[in-house]
Amino acid sequence: DTTVKQNPRYKLARVGKPVNLICSQTMNHDTMYWYQKKPNQAPKLLLFYYDKILNREADTFEKFQSSRPNNSFCSLYIGSAGLEYSAMYLCASSRDRDISSYEQYFGPGTRLTVL
Amino acid sequence: GQQVQQSPASLVLQEGENAELQCNFSSTATRLQWFYQHPGGRLVSLFYNPSGTKHTGRLTSTTVTNERRGSLHISSSQTTDSGTYFCAINMGYKLTFGTGTSLLVDP
Structure with missing residues (x-):
């Protein structure tokens, strides 16, 4: 099973409110x-x-947080949503961080709309 | 500058025609991956092709790593092929995507 799952598929949020998106995979990917x-x-x-170990890109460092309570689950957290956060959020997993050797598998995405 | 360039940016075909999508990249990547994005947004991996040629159904992926280019050939296009096609290369620990080719196949 190479499925990556995301919940919810659609999310509506108000400006200034927090948002939490969930991703899961059962492939035991690192x-x-x-x-x-x-x-x-x-x-x-x-x-x-x-x-x-969490690695955040430098240009989005302060905008997004994440947690990974176990190998299968990973969340994306926005503390205070702004209009600019409206987007599709895609979760992916791979066997190893050395993506020169391992493919990334993507979930169906969560479409976030901030009003 | 843009590290992954795709061409054309958009393409309109009549059903049955063939298409050739190009991907050029500016660094020495060791892996190239092609994705198809459904109109609804889901990203599906088509090919994970470090080098050479791979076939799946009507799709053919060719990667020439030392020339920093790849291509995706769609033969006998169908209306269900409509959507956006992305190529992505590995740069260190992450995939870097091109901006995509938007394909519309008319019946």
């Missing part, structure tokens, strides 16, 4: 990623977990 995808733009890596 690495889990979160990407942001806006219309007509390439997916952008926000952060990834390698095992229990």
Whole structure:
């Protein structure tokens, strides 16, 4: 089973309110990623977990948080949503962080709309 | 500058026509992956192709790593092929995506 699952599929949030998105995989992958995808733009890596170690991209460091309570689950947390957070959020996983050797598998995405 | 460039940006075909999508990248990547994004947003991996040529059904992926380019060939296009196609390369620990080719296949 190479399925990555995401919940919810659609999320409506108010400006200033927190948002929590969930991702899960049962492939026992070491690495889990979160990407942001806006219309007509390439997916952008926000952060990834390698095992229990969180790595956040420098340009989005303060905007997103994440937790990984166990190997299967990973969340993406926005403390105070702004209009600019409206996007599709894609979760992915891979067997190892060495993506030169291992493929990334993507979930169906969560479409977040902030009003 | 942009590290992964895709061309064309958009393409319109009549059903049955073939398409060739190009991907050029500016670093020495060791892996190239092609994705298809459904109109609803889901990203599906089509090919994980470090080098050479791979076939799946009507799709063919060719990667020439030392020339920093890849291509995706769609033969006998169908309306269900409509959507956005992304190529992505590994750069260190992450995938870097191109901006995509938007394909519309008319009946």
